[in-house]
Amino acid sequence: MSSLKNVLNFQTGLGVLANMFLLFYHTFIILGHTPKPMDMISCQLSFIHIVLLLTRADIWLTDIFVSLNIENDFKCKTTFYINRVMRGLSICITCLLSVFQAVTISPSSSFLAKFKYKLKKYMIRAFLFIWSFNLLFSSNHIFYAGAFTNVSETSQMKVTKFCSLFSMNYIIRALILTVTISRDIFLVGVMLTTSAYMVIILFRHQRQCKHLHSLSHLRASPEKRATQTILLLVIFFVVMYWVDFFISSSAVLLWMYDPVILSVQKFVMNVYPTITPLVQISSDNRIINMLKSLRSKCHQIF
Incomplete structure (x- = not known):
């Protein structure tokens, strides 16, 4: 059990650091230049994943709340509420990212092409709606989550050392x-529909390129690289989501959470917010070039 906790702590630390790097990077781009919709989406997704990972790290949060002398009941309600809001935001923003990329790479003759030049305008409205909906929808956890008591264990489901539903x-x-x-x-x-649509477009594009150029001269365009990255993220999300959904549904139906199962569920739920920034960093040429530039400067100095 202790080894599993160590894995969870390492996973959380890695995910938080990678998402913080992306958050600062995209924030700098948004403040310093004309923000693109993709930068705005990635910035929000990084922030959401940081909060999501931290609200699942019981040890870190316990230490913080203890140092602030905050009561367990308030701690549990706050943690559950924020976690469920961020979970909902994660799936919504990921879906928005998939839709945005599908519109971006759609051919000029397609139905989606007319939305290309209105994306930024619609994006702000979409953000406001998504945040408002999830903040309201997850409010039930304020009433049905709280500190664990020994009064009647049949009327509550213990999910952490101090908290229960x-x-x-x-x-x-x-x-x-x-x-x-x-x-x-x-x-x-x-997400699955837009992913299938993007796969079809990429396949058609690749088939056209084969007729025009030899395979040795083919290079992945930025749009193709971004599309492949988003497809990979969507696949990760869908797989991890359904595993998490199966575990959560079983626990709710049985009204019981085993500590080992809970730890496994946390690991599964943390995979997507941990993998996402690593995939984005490794596939973004701007970040790769920036890191290479910093590396060369460091070599010159030392």
Whole structure:
């Protein structure tokens, strides 16, 4: 169990550092230049993933709350609420990223082409709607999460050392679960649809290039590289999401969380926010060139 906690702490630390690097990088670009929709999306996704990883790190948060003398009940409500908001934002912003890239690479003759020059205008509205919806939708966790008590363990489900979820009316629980599943299935469906659309476009583009040039002269364009990166991220997200969904649904139905299963679930849930910045960094030519430039300057100095 201790080794699993060490893996989780390493995973969290790696994810937080990588996302912080991307957050500062995209913030610098947004403040210093005319921001592109992709930079705005990546900046928000990095911030969301930092908060998401930290709200799942029980040890780090416990130390922080203890040092601030904050009561367990307030700590649990705050942590659960923020975590669920960020989880919802993660799937929504990832879906938005997939849709944005599908519109960006769509041919001029396609239906989506007319949205290319309005993306920035629609993006701000989409951000406001997504944040407002998730802040309101996850508010139920303020009422049904709190500090673990020994009064009646059958009416609460212990999910961490100090926190638990309290039982709610069956109809309310079914309604919340139905809306959550419907939202997630819809967003995952949109991601899979846009991903299939992008794969078709890439395949057509590659087939056309084969007729015009030899394979030895083919080079991946920035748009193609970005599309491949987003497709990889979507695949990661969909796989990790359904594994997490299966574990969470089983726990809710059985009204029981085993400590080992909880740790495995945290590891699965942390894979996407940890992998995302690493994939983005390794596939962004701007970041690679910047790191190479810094490396050469360091060699010159030393």
